[in-house]
Amino acid sequence: MPLEDPANTNSLRCALSVIFRANFGRHTTNRYVRNARAYFQAAATAGNSIAMYWLGMLYYDGWGVEQNLTLALQWLQAAAEVGHRKAAYNLAVAHDNGIGLLKNRVQAFHYYSQAATAGDTDAMWALGQMYYCGEGVGQDLAKALRWYRTGARNGHATSMYHVGKCYLRGAGTKQSIPRAKYWYRRALHSGFSMGGAFGLGMCYWQQEPAADxxxxxxxxxxxxxxxxxxxxxxxxxxxxxxxxxxxxxxxxxxxxxxxxxxxxxxxxxxxxxxxxxxx
CATH class of the missing domain: 1.25.40 (Serine Threonine Protein Phosphatase 5, Tetratricopeptide repeat)
Incomplete structure (x- = not known):
């Protein structure tokens, strides 16, 4: 693995320090955030994927800079091409929703796949959704369940809910109310309490031989x-x-x-x- 240029590493470190100092995400007009772009620019231009991603996100949401979706997508694209999984995920979201470009579900599927394969749990859930609904790819309920389950096993609460839904409906697998209850309870206790509670209600409504x-x-x-x-x-x-x-x-x-x-x-x-x- 090649060693990073110390100057570029220092630029990235300075940029991240600025972001944290600004209490990033809550004080987006803070003067510290405005200084981050120059630091990220230096490291991103030198090929650092983390800096590319953050620079893209600054432009994506207008954090400390004027919002510019064209530049945002260019930097996210550059970061995704060198394997940055969250950049690939956000690029997929842009294609999925037509943010800054024409909506393209096939391209969204491509980038969700890249991010999910690299371990992004939000992308795993999104892939499950695309297979479940047949958007950007042919409908395949078994593959939908596989990606939901992969996300769920990695702690993604919404994926847990959808695994429960698949078992409740018999989508991509044999129907199983007990398994549905198990996954809805996991979703409930992992942060998706509204969905977990609703799913449990449906389980008791549909259980055999009689509803509770x-x-x-x-x-x-x-x-x-x-x-x-x-x-x-x-x-x-x-x-x-x-x-x-x-x-x-x-x-x-x-x-x-x-x-x-x-x-x-x-x-x-x-x-x-x-x-x-x-x-």
Missing amino acids: WSKAKYWFEKAAEQGSAGAMYNLGYLAECGCGQVENQADALFWYRKAAELGFEQALLKLAKLSGEEF
Whole structure:
């Protein structure tokens, strides 16, 4: 491995020191951040991939410099080409969402693959999503599950949730409510508590031979407390249909209204029906 030029290494060290001194991410107009660009520029021009990545991100979000997506993508591209996994991930996000360039899901898939193979857990989840939905690549539920599971095993909470969803739906694998519960609980305790709670509610709703309505309601309430519109809708449905409880139209209207306020379309239709305004 070639030795790095001490001058370039020092430039990078100075740049990172400036970033941390500025309390990076919270005080983006701080005078210290503005000094970082020159340091990163020196190291990036000399070929340092870390400096390329950070310089790209400064331009990407306008941190201490005027936002310039063209320059941002050029530096991220340069960093990705020499193996910087987070640069590859952010380049994928740009292609995936059409940020600074035309949306291109095939290119997004390419860069997500590069980042995921290099160990980026966000990219692992994103690859799972692309395989699950057939975006940028042919739909392949087994490969979707494989990437979700890889992300999950590396501690990615959202991937854990999606592994649970695959087992709940039998997507890419045989349906297994116990395995779904296991992964939803892992998501719950790893930081994706809203999704984990919602998933557990669905497990108790769909379990065989009979649903456990009280546990389903308990977990939907936990998810609803954290803002899950789907959980709110399901609570409205349980109240409307009297699943495991006495039918309660007032409760149903309350939960449907809560979900509708968050833009949940099915809740709007339910409100119209219960209010006699169905069309």
